[in-house]
Amino acid sequence: MTRERLFGWGRTSPSMCEVLTPTSEAVVAQDLAEATRVIARGLGRSYGDAAQLSGGVVLNNRSLGGIGAIAGDGVLTVGAGVSIDELLTVTIPLGWFIPVTPGTRQVTIGGAIAADVHGKNHHRDGSLGDHVLEMRLVTPRGAFTVSPTKEPELFWATIGGMGLTGIVTTVTMRLLKIETDKVLVTTTRFSHLDDVMAAMIGGDDDYRYSVAWVDCMTNGNTMGRAILTRGEHATRRDVSSPSLLAPTPARLRVPFNAPSGLLNPLTIRAFNEVWFRSAPQLREGEEQSLGAFFHPLDGVSDWNRLYGRRGFVQYQFAVSDAQAECVVRAIERLSSSGVPSFLAVLKRFGPANHGLLSFPISGWTLALDLPVGPAALPEVLDDLDEMVIEAGGRVYLAKDSRLNPEAVRVMYPRLPEFLAVKNRVDPRHQLASDLARRLHLVGK
Secondary structure (H helix, E strand, O other), X not given: OEEEEEOOOOOOOOEEEEEEOOOOHHHHHHHHHHOOOEEEEOOOOOOOOOOOOOOOXXXXXXXXXXXXXXXXXXXXXXXXXXXXXXXXXXXXXHOEEOOOOOOOOOOEHHHHHHHOOOOOOHXXXXXXXXXXEEEEEEEOOEEXXXXXXXXXXXXXXXXXXXXXXXXXXXXXXXXXXXXXXXXEEEEEEEOOHHHHXXXXXXXXXXXXXXXXXXXXXXXXXXXXXXXXXXXXXXXXXXXXXXXXXXXXXXXXXXXXXXXXXXXXHHHHHHHHHHHHHHOOOEEEEEEEEHHHHHOHHHHEEOHHHHHOOOXXXXXXXXXXXXXXXXXXXXXXXXXXXXXXXXXXXXEEEOOOOOOOOOOOOOEEEEEEEEEOOOOOHHXXXXXXXXXXXXXXXXXXXXXXXXXXXXXXXXHOOOHHHHHHHHHHHOOOOOEOOHHHHHOOOOOO
């Protein structure tokens, strides 16, 4: 056991924790039985405090490895500590891709299950939990094999359950067949938020993948100008030199924390101007590698250091189609506040799955990266909370670092069902985290 200072990817609210690295399901069960309070942790890519536990035990899942053989229909069993990057290194050369990926490959499969990660294809393929066939789960009441038909309540409480129902040790899922390591991408530039949202409503169903970068530093006639990229996996007939190469490692690294204030309204406004002007008005059928299209930020290790020692907050919310105006009002509030957003990403969600705390709901999701420091930031975030609650939406717990307990209970109406399942398998609430304590999901 080692004592470590842990924090989320946003580098806020660190905690001192005792860290163990179990090597098997049996060791996980033993560690869980001996710990008063415990939470699992993968590669630490939750932005807030979901994978840390001040004064408690953190189980690092990275030694829960192993990648099984891929069946003819793409079914694969993989250890929860395997990262998406490690998985794709094996599967892409064999012609298989993960069915849903977030914006980084540096996430363990166990962490991806806990957050029920979504990607650019939720409107077509749902979130990762929709492709999981079964899991092995260690709880204080014992180890279980769970699936949509075997212990289904526990399965759907674990999908998106932020690690609070048990420690996932293995996952069986179905992969996506691919013919090449390329994506054919259509890029379109829009001068106003209304235009890109209309284009996404009218055309996203024609593409498997869709995402829009939005400029939140403009207003008036250019408020929310955007760059929309949509794509499909390229077949062998689509490219001149078909290949199936694994993603390349990061070539750049941020070696130290940038000076606080480097990402300020002036620098971000300048970056956004260059980024928007460099995009084509319309470009169709461009070949991009899987890594460039799905995980562009993975090309730079430790890029979160660019936000300086104070770190940053990622705020991501989802609202229904009927409440699309909430997206417009949120960007208007941000652009008028002067609080800079270095990265704003807009996507369409398809129907929700059965996950009791799963984040996606049919409609819209907007993710904002906001540097800590501006005096107006807390008030802006509180205002966004009110907008989202009024719209019947919710904030993504895997990104959260500051919500209050009352807000979460409104945003996640199935929380009582989740807590009932948790109380059944974890009656003493051994499974806890700083996030769970902060949101009053477990006792102090």
